[in-house]
Amino acid sequence: MTAPTPAPGDWRQWAANAVAEIDAAGLRRRRRNVESTGPAQQVSVDGRAAINFCGNDYLGLAQHARLTAAFAQAAAAGAGSGASHLVTGHHPLHHALEQRLAAWTGRERALAFSSGYLANLGVVCALAGRGDAVLEDRLNHASLIDAGLLSGARFARYAHADAAALAAKLSATPARRSIVVTDGVFSMDGDLAPLPALAAASRNAGALLIVDDAHGYGVLGATGRGTLEHFGLDEAAVPLAIGTLGKAFGSYGAFVTGPAELVELVLQRARSYRYTTALPPAVAAATIAALDVLDAEPWRRARVLDLVARFRQRAATAGLVLAGSPTPIQPILLGTPDAALAASEALLARGFMVAAIRPPTVPAGTSRLRVTLSASHEDRDVDALVDALAEVLALPVRDAG
Ligand SMILES: Cc1ncc(COP(=O)(O)O)c(C=O)c1O
Numbered sequence: 001m002t003a004p005t006p007a008p009g010d011w012r013q014w015a016a017n018a019v020a021e022i023d024a025a026g027l028r029r030r031r032r033n034v035e036s037t038g039p040a041q042q043v044s045v046d047g048r049a050a051i052n053f054c055g056n057d058y059l060g061l062a063q064h065a066r067l068t069a070a071f072a073q074a075a076a077a078g079a080g081s082g083a084s085h086l087v088t089g090h091h092p093l094h095h096a097l098e099q100r101l102a103a104w105t106g107r108e109r110a111l112a113f114s115s116g117y118l119a120n121l122g123v124v125c126a127l128a129g130r131g132d133a134v135l136e137d138r139l140n141h142a143s144l145i146d147a148g149l150l151s152g153a154r155f156a157r158y159a160h161a162d163a164a165a166l167a168a169k170l171s172a173t174p175a176r177r178s179i180v181v182t183d184g185v186f187s188m189d190g191d192l193a194p195l196p197a198l199a200a201a202s203r204n205a206g207a208l209l210i211v212d213d214a215h216g217y218g219v220l221g222a223t224g225r226g227t228l229e230h231f232g233l234d235e236a237a238v239p240l241a242i243g244t245l246g247k248a249f250g251s252y253g254a255f256v257t258g259p260a261e262l263v264e265l266v267l268q269r270a271r272s273y274r275y276t277t278a279l280p281p282a283v284a285a286a287t288i289a290a291l292d293v294l295d296a297e298p299w300r301r302a303r304v305l306d307l308v309a310r311f312r313q314r315a316a317t318a319g320l321v322l323a324g325s326p327t328p329i330q331p332i333l334l335g336t337p338d339a340a341l342a343a344s345e346a347l348l349a350r351g352f353m354v355a356a357i358r359p360p361t362v363p364a365g366t367s368r369l370r371v372t373l374s375a376s377h378e379d380r381d382v383d384a385l386v387d388a389l390a391e392v393l394a395l396p397v398r399d400a401g
Pocket of ligand 1: 115116117118120141143183187212214215244245246253254
């Protein structure tokens, strides 16, 4: 459908037509008011009780008493940071958080950003520019893709999780310096990047490898240090890693961690660091508490991975087709936006919140339900979700209207 062209200057009609086009394609986003109502991912969704099976609170830390107490205590001294880090917004709690993140990741230095989106823009644009090349997995998170485009470098995507395709692009590029960027765990598919092979290809070409481990930190590896720990990769293999703090850490914000010189250059150059307000110090306090809990309660990691195994085993028995993901992200591909929306709504009617993920977040034809598991889910809720999925996916697809 092509919306009728409005009269020149009729911006209101122009915007309404554009939204109508999005709607007609089944791609309109609607927000729901979601509020936590209980410890086991119980939520109220526009007033309706449900279990949340699509958040990123993988370890169930967002409501943890140590985080909320640290947050409340620090917030008593002030709600906001009042300025950017390089003016007057850099608080001792930000400094303490960076030191803890550097130690926790085993790197020389860490720099905290106000969100993962800002971290990705800042890091890539600080390190690559005109004359350089940025090579990215084609299924990287949108913030990394945007960063590569914004950097002004030659930007290319390689086939998903394909180190040979990366090596071919690296050997063909005329750029003086190349930067390779990949998700550690792919956010909409849950699979892992083949980091050892990507690291080898990058090293052979003298390229800098950066891993965004937003969904790996806290969950993967023997001590929760993410995909790098899972694969046993050190700083020589992956010089820079980025983590977000709004997922397994249960808080908010992000960080980059690595060699002091590279982190200092990011601090000096990243516009998304310089030109934005620093995180509220209370958020840094909550994240420091999260780091304590992550190490003090390793059972949370084991628990969420047990639930992943339980979900996968029961889903297979019920005849559901899952992707090969070993992580708490368990997508169920349905194809069209309408099919994904209909399934999501039918699940909500049964008390389960599972968002429909549609283009442009995922490639056309791969709209899906993105089921995620958390250490705070109950066994019985996971079992009931599988039953509901089996029932719902047998339903005819609703006409989206
Ligand atoms: C892989 C990845 N990187 C970065 C981000 C952005 O992080 P934030 O939500 O903190 O902006 C996300 C998700 O939000 C993500 O999935």
